Amino acid sequence: MGIETAFLEFPLLETDRLLLREIYLYDAPNMFSYFSKDEVTKYYDLESFTSEKEAEDLIRRFQQRYSERKQIRWAITLRDNSDQLIGTCGFHAIEEEHYKAEIGYELHPDFWGQGIMTEVIEAVIQYGFKSMQLNRIEAFYDPRNGSSGRVLEKNGFEFEGILKKRYFEKGKFVDAAVSAILNENIR
Numbered sequence: 247m248g249i250e251t252a253f254l255e256f257p258l259l260e261t262d263r264l265l266l267r268e269i270y271l272y273d274a275p276n277m278f279s280y281f282s283k284d285e286v287t288k289y290y291d292l293e294s295f296t297s298e299k300e301a302e303d304l305i306r307r308f309q310q311r312y313s314e315r316k317q318i319r320w321a322i323t324l325r326d327n328s329d330q331l332i333g334t335c336g337f338h339a340i341e342e343e344h345y346k347a348e349i350g351y352e353l354h355p356d357f358w359g360q361g362i363m364t365e366v367i368e369a370v371i372q373y374g375f376k377s378m379q380l381n382r383i384e385a386f387y388d389p390r391n392g393s394s395g396r397v398l399e400k401n402g403f404e405f406e407g408i409l410k411k412r413y414f415e416k417g418k419f420v421d422a423a424v425s426a427i428l429n430e431n432i433r
Contacts, residue, residue, distance in 0.1 A: 266320035277301040280354035289388040345381035
């Protein structure tokens, strides 16, 4: 057990309503359907997609970074329709020597407000702490994105502060809120 277990075979995670599986190129049309919406990319470090090829390129980056043991990103699907990607969630900035990773996520707006991301994050952090044996999972998000902060708080993340002008996104410097959860604090 440990971080390496996540990279031996892509892990499948299940919740009451959801199946979290590997992302495939056939998911590109569904990914494009939400990454082409400004409300999804408003607080994201990507411009809204204008072509399905951009979704294919992102999926290839996710796959490449997984093969390099740098990232694991799950496709979020409903259990009764595992071919329809509705969002993604996973770990990046994995630091094996420090037993830590950052979590990131996005969801199609048609599924906002249904508790789906809370359910997803719970499954992903449980996997991170139990199977990958992480000690710390952190999240960086735009402090104006209250929904992101709330979903993290629901999953036991504690707000740690604001990093002023932490990122340069879409032509300007933006602040980043940071929240984290420690293995010793999981429910």
